[in-house]
Amino acid sequence: MTKHFYITTPIYYPNSVPHLGSAYCTLACDVLARFKRLDGYNVKFLTGTDEHGQKVAKAAEAAGITPQKYVDEISQAFRDLSTLMNFSNDDFIRTTEPRHHRAAQVLWEELLRRDEIYLDKYAGWYAVRDEAFYGEDELTEKDGKKIAPTGAECDWVEEESYFFRLSKWQEPLLKFYEDNPDFIAPQSRRNEVISFVRGGLKDLSVSRTTFKWGVPVPGNDKHIMYVWLDALTNYITALGYPDTTPDMQNFWPTALHVVGKDILRFHAVYWPAFLMAAGIALPHRIFAHGWWTVEGEKMSKSLGNVIAPHNLVETYGLDQTRYFLLRDVPFGNDASFSHTQMIARVNAELANNLGNLVQRTLSFIQKNADARMPQPGEFAAADQTLLNQIESTLPAVRAHMDAQEFHKALDATIGLSNTANIYIDEQAPWALRKTDPARMVTVLYVLCETIRNLGLLLLPFIPDSAAKILDAIGVGENARTFASYGLTSRLSPLVSLPAPQPIFPRIEVDG
Numbered sequence: 001m002t003k004h005f006y007i008t009t010p011i012y013y014p015n016s017v018p019h020l021g022s023a024y025c026t027l028a029c030d031v032l033a034r035f036k037r038l039d040g041y042n043v044k045f046l047t048g049t050d051e052h053g054q055k056v057a058k059a060a061e062a063a064g065i066t067p068q069k070y071v072d073e074i075s076q077a078f079r080d081l082s083t084l085m086n087f088s089n090d091d092f093i094r095t096t097e098p099r100h101h102r103a104a105q106v107l108w109e110e111l112l113r114r115d116e117i118y119l120d121k122y123a124g125w126y127a128v129r130d131e132a133f134y135g136e137d138e139l140t141e142k143d144g145k146k147i148a149p150t151g152a153e154c155d156w157v158e159e160e161s162y163f164f165r166l167s168k169w170q171e172p173l174l175k176f177y178e179d180n181p182d183f184i185a186p187q188s189r190r191n192e193v194i195s196f197v198r199g200g201l202k203d204l205s206v207s208r209t210t211f212k213w214g215v216p217v218p219g220n221d222k223h224i225m226y227v228w229l230d231a232l233t234n235y236i237t238a239l240g241y242p243d244t245t246p247d248m249q250n251f252w253p254t255a256l257h258v259v260g261k262d263i264l265r266f267h268a269v270y271w272p273a274f275l276m277a278a279g280i281a282l283p284h285r286i287f288a289h290g291w292w293t294v295e296g297e298k299m300s301k302s303l304g305n306v307i308a309p310h311n312l313v314e315t316y317g318l319d320q321t322r323y324f325l326l327r328d329v330p331f332g333n334d335a336s337f338s339h340t341q342m343i344a345r346v347n348a349e350l351a352n353n354l355g356n357l358v359q360r361t362l363s364f365i366q367k368n369a370d371a372r373m374p375q376p377g378e379f380a381a382a383d384q385t386l387l388n389q390i391e392s393t394l395p396a397v398r399a400h401m402d403a404q405e406f407h408k409a410l411d412a413t414i415g416l417s418n419t420a421n422i423y424i425d426e427q428a429p430w431a432l433r434k435t436d437p438a439r440m441v442t443v444l445y446v447l448c449e450t451i452r453n454l455g456l457l458l459l460p461f462i463p464d465s466a467a468k469i470l471d472a473i474g475v476g477e478n479a480r481t482f483a484s485y486g487l488t489s490r491l492s493p494l495v496s497l498p499a500p501q502p503i504f505p506r507i508e509v510d511g
Contacts, residue, residue: 005036005043006251010259010267011050011093011234014074015059018081020292020337021260023309024325028289028406029258030087031326034460035401039482044251046238047082048093049075053227054128057213067213071096084310086318086463093234095215103237104215104230107278110242111164112218116277122161122205127152131227132266133205150262162207162223169273170201176272182285184268185404186332189261189288193268204270232271236280255283258404264288287404290334307337316507319462320346326406326461343507350465354417354454355504361424361447362472362500368433369444373474375493376445377438383446386423387487389416390453394485397457406461413457420450448473448491456485468503 009026012018026047033045051071060070075094082089093100111117124133129152139146139154146154177183177194184190207223208214214224235255239247259267267286275282294305312321324342327349329335365371379387393416400409424447432440455469459480470480474495483489 002250003041004250004254005033005041006239006255007033007036007043007045008235008238008255008257009047010257010263011048011095011231012078013053013055014049014051014071014078015055017074017077018309020307020309020312022078023081023085024292025258025260025289026081026087026089027085027322027325028331028404030085030089031322031406031460032256032258032401032404033088033090034463038456038459038480039398042250044091044238044247045089046091046093046235047078047087047089048091048234048238049078049095050227050231050234051075051094051096052214052224052230053131054208054211054213055131057211058128060213068096081309084313084318085322091238093238095231095234097237100234100237101215103241104225104233105218106242107233107236107274108225108229109218110278111274114277114279116165116168117162117206118165119160119162121159122163123156123158124205125154126157127154129153133157135202157210159209160223161205161209161226162217163203164206164229164274165277166201166204166270166273169276170197172276173197173201173269173272176276176282183282184264185285185287189264189268189332193264196265197269201269201273228266228270229274232266232274235283253281253284255285257283257286259286259288261288261290287332289331290329293334293336295336295338316342316346319465320350320504320507323350323410323462327410329407331404331406343509346504347506349414350462350504351506353414353421354458355502357417357421357424357447357454358451358469358472359500359502361444361451362497364429365444365448365497366499368429369441371497371499373448373491373493373495373497374441374445376442379442379446380439382423382427383442386419386446386450389419390450391486393453393457394482410461413454416450416457417454420447420454423447423450445491445493449487452491453485456480456482465503468501471498472500472503473497 007029009029012022029045033043036043049071056067056071060067063070079092125136125139125146126133127148130148130150134148134154138149148154174194174197184193206226206229207217208226209223212224215230217223217225235257236252239245239251241248257267272282294307324345328341328345365374393412396412397409400412427443429440429443432443451469452473452475455466455475458466473491474497479489
């Protein structure tokens with residue numbers, strides 16, 4: 001029976017070029033998508049851009065171009081990010097696409113048919129930057145301006161609006177959270193959402209009349225859809241909604257939405273309520289990751305400390321960047337980017353630990369085992385201990401990946417490499433070459449098996465470098481999934497091996 005897995009990034013707002021935060025979120029989704037493919041799942045990985053709203057309309061006007069031309073240019077920057085970072089998304093959705101307009105309008109009509117939407121007038125504090133309304137009690141005052149909790153400036157808005165009966169869904173949402181304790185993660189974010197919903201939900205404005213850049217409300221072109229009802233629908237648009245498609249049936253129950261903590265409320269409160277109201281099943285899980293700062297300071301253009309992903313890739317390398325971003329900090333936590341810490345982590349774990357294991361093992365085979373995969377003899381107790389750790393590492397990594405604990409998955413993987421480095425030092429094949437050549441060959445084979453399985457474990461995280469590791473020990477393309485992991489698919493002895501090339505050069509610091 002085919003296993004399915006659907007993973008989505010938020011659709012990024014194209015008011016500026018991609019930054020470290022958007023690269024981080026999409027990277028996490030890419031690693032999970034790659035891992036699940038290797039684990040035998042049929043995967044759909046979606047990212048894209050959220051191209052409607054007042055911010056885009058104003059930015060386009062300031063630039064002297066149409067909103068469509070504006071979003072065409074910025075959206076392409078996010079496609080380019082996928083190429084730069086070696087992301088493996090299966091689809092890239094834009095909310096300006098006809099398929100999305102159709103899906104959003106059909107969802108609207110279904111909510112209207114069920115009397116979940118009604119027409120009234122709205123008066124309240126609105127933040128253009130957040131595309132969100134805020135209650136008076138949520139605001140602070142600074143220099144005579146009303147400021148949202150996010151720091152965005154709010155304006156008083158009065159206009160005719162359609163409203164979604166969000167208040168009706170307060171108790172059903174709370175019951176759903178109780179019945180599905182893993183629906184929102186990490187736990188601290190779940191607690192925040194439940195506290196917010198318990199505090200009381202008010203009906204939600206879901207249309208605007210003061211600008212026209214959006215999906216027209218069916219039957220009333222005076223209104224366009226409020227950005228969140230429009231934007232959130234993208235997750236089912238990509239599966240073929242409103243049609244009853246195999247993708248909708250197979251993938252939607254498995255959906256994992258990965259989002260930044262700043263937009264968790266929209267995904268964990270509004271989106272489930274929209275779906276419940278329309279009679280559509282809810283996604284499987286929503287995970288909110290933290291924010292990156294730089295050396296302890298929030299990234300900002302004014303401070304000049306915004307980190308562009310391409311700068312990291314150019315400076316440190318693609319896989320080194322991918323590795324560090326998911327290795328150093330638990331995924332749900334805020335993180336402070338430090339060049340010093342990145343250099344230290346990459347040198348210690350990729351160059352000194354993993355890279356050194358591969359290089360010295362394969363170089364020794366080149367010189368002392370006829371440049372061929374060794375033919376092992378009987379395994380000793382020390383060999384079996386390392387082989388047992390190989391077997392136990394994939395289940396541990398799998399559990400961590402299912403919990404979005406990327407740093408722990410990598411910790412387990414590097415732990416296996418560390419054990420192998422201790423093993424090679426203790427077994428000392430350079431000494432065995434003189435005293436027990438047969439034992440030397442077995443030790444080298446066990447090391448190659450460890451390297452093979454390390455390569456498989458690292459394919460989701462550092463795909464290019466892991467592929468080079470597998471190339472170096474002669475692993476064919478058809479043996480590069482987790483079906484070949486462990487001791488049931490061992491390396492074939494006596495196969496010629498290429499001369500090893502360094503895979504992880506140390507990052508040298510000038511001065």
